[in-house]
Amino acid sequence: MRLGEEATGFVREGSSVRVLARSGTEVACDLMVAADGVGSAIASQAAGRPTSAPIGLVGLAGRHLDVAAIDRKAPPYLTAGPALAFGPRGVGLFLSRHDPATADVDPGAGPAHIEEPSWIWGLILTRAASERRLPDLVEAAARTRGWAPWARHLMSTTPPDQIGTYRFHASDPTAPTFGWPASNVTALGDAVHAMPPTGGQSAATAIEDAADLLGVVDRVTSGAVTLPVALADYHHVVDRRARPRIRESLGPATWVARTSGPAAGMALTAATNLIHGYRTLTRSTT
Ligand SMILES: Cc1cc2nc3c(=O)[nH]c(=O)nc-3n(C[C@H](O)[C@H](O)[C@H](O)COP(=O)(O)OP(=O)(O)OC[C@H]3O[C@@H](n4cnc5c(N)ncnc54)[C@H](O)[C@@H]3O)c2cc1C
Known part of the structure; x- marks a missing residue:
């Protein structure tokens, strides 16, 4: 645990990965997990593009x-x-x-x-x-x-x-694949499948990813599978889980965006006035 270190990138070296930090420190490891949230520097490098917008x-x-x-x-x-x-x-x-x-x-x-x-x-x-x-x-x-x-x-x-x-x-829920081919660099949570909090699902999805990654580590360290095979399964699971949640979370965000237009604004104002009028009416008759 190196608190305060900022990972800026990585270099793959065969079956090992060298993690680069802003302080100049370098750490060699078997598996790198980008858990650095929205705008992840590591996931962007691994995917060769930003993983969300x-x-x-x-x-x-x-x-x-x-x-x-x-x-x-x-x-x-x-x-x-x-x-x-x-x-x-x-x-x-x-x-x-x-x-x-x-x-x-x-x-x-x-x-x-x-x-x-x-x-x-x-x-x-x-x-x-x-x-x-x-x-x-x-x-x-x-x-x-x-x-x-x-x-x-x-x-x-x-x-x-x-x-x-x-x-x-x-992240784009219509992208052909999430992330990148499995090797020894992977990601969890918002780093690889950002979604707006309007679905209330993003944190839970990150936690589910982390739980699945523990399974990957267990299977690899017990010798049951190789790392690329276990990670390929993991990427598949993450992809299937996150796509519908991104779509669902984008729904309410789209409604907010739509209310910015003049027609939607007028319709909402009219509906609010109607409800207010109905409440006034029912209060005065009961
Ligand atoms: C206002 C708000 C409300 C939300 N409400 C909900 C909700 O109701 N339900 C829900 O499910 N989700 C909600 N979310 C989303 C939720 O907070 C995120 O989905 C969740 O925190 C993602 O977890 P994560 O571990 O992937 O990333 P994060 O929690 O973002 O953690 C990333 C960590 O990496 C660190 N980091 C970043 N870059 C680097 C780097 N280069 N090197 C080293 N460390 C780095 C950051 O400092 C941070 O500690 C909300 C988010 C916001 C902003």
């Missing part, structure tokens, strides 16, 4: 730890599970009341309550892929004009050190 959406994500204060304002149905809302002007908002203490975990798995409960939110905004600036709270306030006051309050009262910005990337 920006999809024109950017995000501002935050964690509000004053759960009781938000609970008093948020609609009760949001406590049932995560939600993704869309509005005009190409805006989406992910919301989740996150409480690890109430999560459905295996009782034998150890202490469940490792994090404080919080309200998690993620604002999704359309942005030309070439635009470099990431969003901030000022933009969040401007783009969510007309949204429920409690949702805007949630964002505006989140402490700045609990807010992060990010770009949405995705």
